[in-house]
Structure formats: C-alpha cells, structure tokens
Amino acid sequence: MYVPPAIFNRDDKVRFDEIEAKKDELLKNIMVIARNENNNLLSDVLAQQDVAFKEINELEAEGQNLGQYTPIMTHSYSEGSPKIVFHAQLLADWSTIIKISKLFFNELNYQKGINGN
Numbered sequence: 001m002y003v004p005p006a007i008f009n010r011d012d013k014v015r016f017d018e019i020e021a022k023k024d025e026l027l028k029n030i031m032v033i034a035r036n037e038n039n040n041l042l043s044d045v046l047a048q049q050d051v052a053f054k055e056i057n058e059l060e061a062e063g064q065n066l067g068q069y070t071p072i073m074t075h076s077y078s079e080g081s082p083k084i085v086f087h088a089q090l091l092a093d094w095s096t097i098i099k100i101s102k103l104f105f106n107e108l109n110y111q112k113g114i115n116g117n
Contacts (some may be wrong), residue, residue: 006067019063
C-alpha cells in the first residue's frame with residue numbers, strides 16, 4: 001500500500017522537477033568540492049559545502065510545501081492500481097491514536113524522570 005504525501009497540479013510538478021534537478025546538481029558539486037582538486041584550504045572546502053547543503057535544505061523545504069494532501073491510497077502507481085479515498089472516520093480514529101500515543105509516551109517519560117529509571 002502506498003499513501004502519497006501530496007497530489008501535484010501541473011505547475012507543482014514542473015517546480016518539483018526543477019527542485020530535484022537543482023538538488024542533484026548541488027550534490028554533484030559537493031562531490032567535486034570534496035575532491036578538492038584545487039588544493040583549497042579545508043575551511044574553504046567546508047564553507048563551500050555548507051553553502052550547498054543549506055541550499056539543498058531550502059529546496060527540500062520548498063518541495064515539501066508543493067502539492068495538496070489528498071487522503072488516498074493505492075497499491076501501486078506504476079501498475080495502474082485503483083486509488084481509494086480514506087474514509088473520514090479512519091482519519092479521525094488515526095488522529096485519536098496519535099493523541100493517545102503522545103500522552104502515553106509523555107507519561108512514560110514523566111514516570112522515568114520520577115523513578116530515575
């Protein structure tokens with residue numbers, strides 16, 4: 001079963017592909033920088049890589065904001081499987097499970113702090 005994180009319209013798909021291509025380019029550049037064929041100072045190499053990783057993170061964040069969440073699931077997109085919309089009650093139940101789990105783990109952490117275990 002596959003639950004896609006978002007559904008893209010045409011503009012989002014174009015921008016997503018641009019982002020992925022730019023990230024690939026930056027990763028290749030990071031590898032070139034790491035080879036340090038110009039014998040730059042290590043601090044310069046690390047600074048250049050840091051700038052590239054920062055840009056990759058910014059692109060990743062932009063990509064995460066593309067599309068619209070649609071509560072569907074499918075066995076496989078590549079096999080042309082049918083898409084099934086989640087029932088609203090399933091989503092509500094899942095939300096309840098998450099809330100209960102957070103309370104449970106918070107209580108465990110609280111008890112751990114009291115008992116020192």
